[in-house]
Amino acid sequence: MISVFGSANMDLVAYVAQAPKPGETITGREFRTIPGGKGANQAIAAARAGADVAFLGAVGDDAFGPGLRAALAEAGVDTAGLRVVSGPSGVAHIVVQDGGDNSIIVVPGANGVVTGPAGRDAEVIARSGALLLQLELPMDAVVAAAQVPRAAMSRAEVILTPAPAVPLPAELLEAVDLIVPNEHEAAALTGRDDPRDALEALLDLVPEAVVTLGARGVLYGSRDGARLHEAAVPVRAVDTTAAGDTFAGALAVARTEGADPARALRFASAAAALSVQREGASTSMPHRHEIDRLLEGL
Template identity: 75%
Template sequence: MISVFGSANMDLVAYVDQAPKLGETVTGRAFHTIPGGKGANQAIAAARAGAEVAFLGAVGDDGFGIALRAVLVEAGIEVSLLRQLPGASGIAHIVVDGGGANSIIVVPGANGEVKSLTPADEAMIAASQALLLQLELPMEAVTEAALAARAAGVPVILTPAPSQPLPDALLDAVTLLVPNEHEAADLTGSPDPAQALDLLLDRVPEAVVTLGSKGALYGSRTGDRLRVAAIPVQAVDTTAAGDTFVGALAVARAEGLVPAEALRFASVAAALSVQKAGASTSMPHRAEIDAAR
C-alpha cells in the first residue's frame, strides 16, 4: 500500500487561446470544475497505475468537499482518515492556454488546517510501502509525516511544490526528491538541471529532475545517472502531468522495477495524461500504461 499525505482541491479550470497578461481580459473557450490538488492527484495516479492507496488530508464541509471525497472513493482509494473540517475546501484556479501550458493559483482552504498527524495517520504511514508528500499542506505537518515514515523505515517521496525553502529536518527524511527543473533551480541556485541534480544528491539519496517535454534526469548517491526521454505526444493539457509521473513512479518502485524501467513507466503515464484535459480526469489506468510501454 502507498500512503499519500497531501492536498485535495477543486480545480476551477478556464481554457483560453492565450493566457491574459496583467490587467488584461480575454475570452475563454471552456470552463470545467475538476477534482484535483497535488495530493489527491498523486493518489489517483497511483491507484489507477495499480497500487492500493490510502489518502490522508482534509476537505471542507462544503459541496466541493463532498465531490472530492467521492472521486477518491471512485478511484478505489482508502479515505477513512480523510478529515472533514468546518469551512471551505481547497481550490485551485487554473488557466490553460492553447498550447496546453498552465498557470495556477491555489487557495488552501481545509488543507491549510492540517497542521499535525493523528495517531491513526502515523499507523497508516507505518504500514505503507511508501509515503508520497507535496507542499500544499503546512510545512510542519509535511515534516512530521516524513519523520514518522523515516522512523518506521518507510521510503519518503517528496514533490517540492509549490516551490519554497525546505527545512533540514524534512530533507533528512526524504528518500527520493522529485522536483521539476524550475523547482530544482530554486532549491540549488543552479539553472542547469544536471548540476542541480548533483547538488540535490548532497542532501537526499535519490533525485529525479523532471524536464517536461525534454524527459527526466535521475541520480543516486551510489553513482547511478540516467536520462529518460519524454514520450513524444501532442499535449492538450499539462495540468497534473507531474503528479501523474510521481504517482506512477511510486507504483513502479513499489513493484521492484529498476530505475530505468520505473522512469519509463512513469514517463508513459505522464505522456498519456497530457493528451486529455483536466487533472484527475486525465490520468491513465494500468492497462493503458502497459499497452503503451
C-alpha cells in the same frame, strides 16, 4: 500500499487561447470544475496505476468536500483518513492555454489547517511501502508526516514533490529518500539553472533525485553514482496540469513493485505522456492497462 499525505483541491479550470495579461479581460472557450490538489492527484494516479492507496488529508464542510471525497473513492483510494474540517475546501484557479501550458493560483482552504498526521494516520504511513508528500499543506505538517517512517522503524520510502517550491528545512530533507522536482523547482531549490548541475546539488541533500524536464524527459541520480536520462514519450500535449503528479504517483507504484530505476522512470514517463493528451487533472490520469499498452508499443 502507498500512502499519500497531502492536499485535496477543487480545480476551477478555464481554457483559453492565450492567458490574459495584467488588467486584460479575455473570453475563454470552456470552463470545468475538476477534483484535484497535488496530494489527491498523486493518490488517484497511483491507484489507477495499480497500487492500493490510502489518502490522508482534509476537505471543508462546503459543497466541494463531498465531490473531492467521491473522486478519490471512485478511483479506488481509501478515504478513511480524509477528515472534514469547518470552512471551505481548497481550490485551485487554473488557466490552460492552447498548447497545454498553464498557470495556477492555489487557495489552501481546509488544507491550510492540517497540522500533521492525526488519528490512525501514523499507523497507515508506517504500514506503507511508500509515502508521497507535496508542499500544499503547512510545512510543519509535511515534516511531521515525513518523520513517521523512521520513528516507527518502517520501511516506507518517503518521496517528496517539492511543489510549490519553497526553502526546505533540514528536518524534512533528513527524512526524504527521493525528491522529484521539475526543472524549475530544482533550480529554485539549488540555485543551479542547468538541470544536471541541479541534480548533483540535490544529491547533496537527499539520497536519490529525479528532475523532470517536460518534453525533454527526466534525469535521475543517486548517491551510489547512478545517473540516467530517460527520454520523454513524444506526444502532442493538450493540458499539462497534472503531468508531474501523474509521474510521481506512477513512479511510486513502480518502485514499490521493485522496478529498477530505469524501468521505474519509463513507467512513470509513459503515465505522464498519456495524461498530457487529455484535459484536466485527476480526469486525465491513465489506468494500468493503458500504461502497459503504451510501454509495449515503445
